[in-house]
Amino acid sequence: MAVSPMITYEQQSDPSPSDTKQLPLRTTSVSSLQDAAIAATQQAQDFAERLNEETRSKYVKDKKLGEGTYAIVYLGHLSRDPSSLVAIKKIKINTEFRDGLSMDAIREVKYLQELSHPNIIALDAVFSSKNQNLNLVLEYLPLGDLEMLIRDTNGIQYGTAEVKAWMGMLGRAVWFCHENFVLHRDIKPNNLLIGADGEVKLADFGLARSFSDPYRPMTCQVITRWYRPPELLMGARFYSGAVDVWSVGMVFAELILRSPFVPGSTDVHQLEMICEGVGTPAETNWPGVTSLPGYVSFDKRSLGARDRNYFVSRFGTAGPIGVDLLMSMLALDPRKRCTARQVLEHKWWSVEPQPTDKQDLPKKGGGMEKMGEDLKRRGGEVDDSRSERVARKLDFGAR
Numbered sequence: 001m002a003v004s005p006m007i008t009y010e011q012q013s014d015p016s017p018s019d020t021k022q023l024p025l026r027t028t029s030v031s032s033l034q035d036a037a038i039a040a041t042q043q044a045q046d047f048a049e050r051l052n053e054e055t056r057s058k059y060v061k062d063k064k065l066g067e068g069t070y071a072i073v074y075l076g077h078l079s080r081d082p083s084s085l086v087a088i089k090k091i092k093i094n095t096e097f098r099d100g101l102s103m104d105a106i107r108e109v110k111y112l113q114e115l116s117h118p119n120i121i122a123l124d125a126v127f128s129s130k131n132q133n134l135n136l137v138l139e140y141l142p143l144g145d146l147e148m149l150i151r152d153t154n155g156i157q158y159g160t161a162e163v164k165a166w167m168g169m170l171g172r173a174v175w176f177c178h179e180n181f182v183l184h185r186d187i188k189p190n191n192l193l194i195g196a197d198g199e200v201k202l203a204d205f206g207l208a209r210s211f212s213d214p215y216r217p218m219t220c221q222v223i224t225r226w227y228r229p230p231e232l233l234m235g236a237r238f239y240s241g242a243v244d245v246w247s248v249g250m251v252f253a254e255l256i257l258r259s260p261f262v263p264g265s266t267d268v269h270q271l272e273m274i275c276e277g278v279g280t281p282a283e284t285n286w287p288g289v290t291s292l293p294g295y296v297s298f299d300k301r302s303l304g305a306r307d308r309n310y311f312v313s314r315f316g317t318a319g320p321i322g323v324d325l326l327m328s329m330l331a332l333d334p335r336k337r338c339t340a341r342q343v344l345e346h347k348w349w350s351v352e353p354q355p356t357d358k359q360d361l362p363k364k365g366g367g368m369e370k371m372g373e374d375l376k377r378r379g380g381e382v383d384d385s386r387s388e389r390v391a392r393k394l395d396f397g398a399r
Helices: 030-057 103-114 146-151 160-179 242-257 267-277 308-329 340-344 367-375 385-394
Strands: 059-067 071-078 081-091 123-128 134-139 192-194 200-202
Touching: 030 059, 030 123, 059 081, 059 367, 071 367, 081 367, 103 123, 103 134, 146 192, 146 242, 160 200, 160 242, 160 308, 160 340, 242 308, 242 340, 308 340
Parallel strands: none
Antiparallel strands: 059 071, 071 081, 081 134, 123 134, 192 200
């Protein structure tokens, strides 16, 4: 019969009451337990420090690619192989945050460690430096970002086949995130970095969030304004992967137009531009929209949803089937928007022209410094300052 793991006494025959005081009790003193716990903690700390030092010694920092208030980005390489290049993002300790790290930095590390996909930037290692700054070792992507290619209208020419290649890479990255119950929540062209082989990689997971619990509210203050869907602009706290799909649709539209589709200068102006470019949210095309906490009525410009003829006139270079895909991603009602899986299953991918091979896609010089500029931003930084600069440049007041 098994013995229960309880306190036991040494066997003695019929002890008298006076003898019971002398019975030897098998106990461990509190101080001994504390000493053991301290020793175990110290051993774990020593092991962690050795492991951190081993990781740090694997990499050598070279020249600085960019520096901001949040992080410094270096070009680096493996110490045993100088030809194996990496990007090292040193996140500065900030005393405003507990343990010196913002939640954005923690999210960035968490989700990059969890997500491994050819179209998501790879996190090779994490280590701390002597001053306790956190260093992220990321794959080296020397060709900058997709925004560089879109904006260079004089030097870079591309067509439907190239757009289809870039959109396929982005679609696969977002599908993989959603399959693993992760929302990216800041998809935009300058978060799409380009590798030496032409592969597009989704970066900056500082605003990413797990969404496995449909009853848990989330913040609506995410996604850079030009790529933010109408439900977030109107204060929705419960949402799904549809918010990322809207952003993907906006990137699709921008690739075709070679300029932002709806570049609002404020949140209200962004909604106005969505009304003009996509359609006006109303109960007829989006049941329940008026119950959103930030619902804004645009009755004077009530256009309903834009029809297919309008989208064909603006995005005809994508072809009629490509226009259908774009419209399904930009449905005003998030419940009617296609999913990331449905994007990849759309028949647009099977019609001519076929996507350009990644090694044959347009490339642009100076991408190394642009990567430094992109990575030095605080993870999940919603950059709405660009909208103010472009708003002045486009002079919306003259519309």
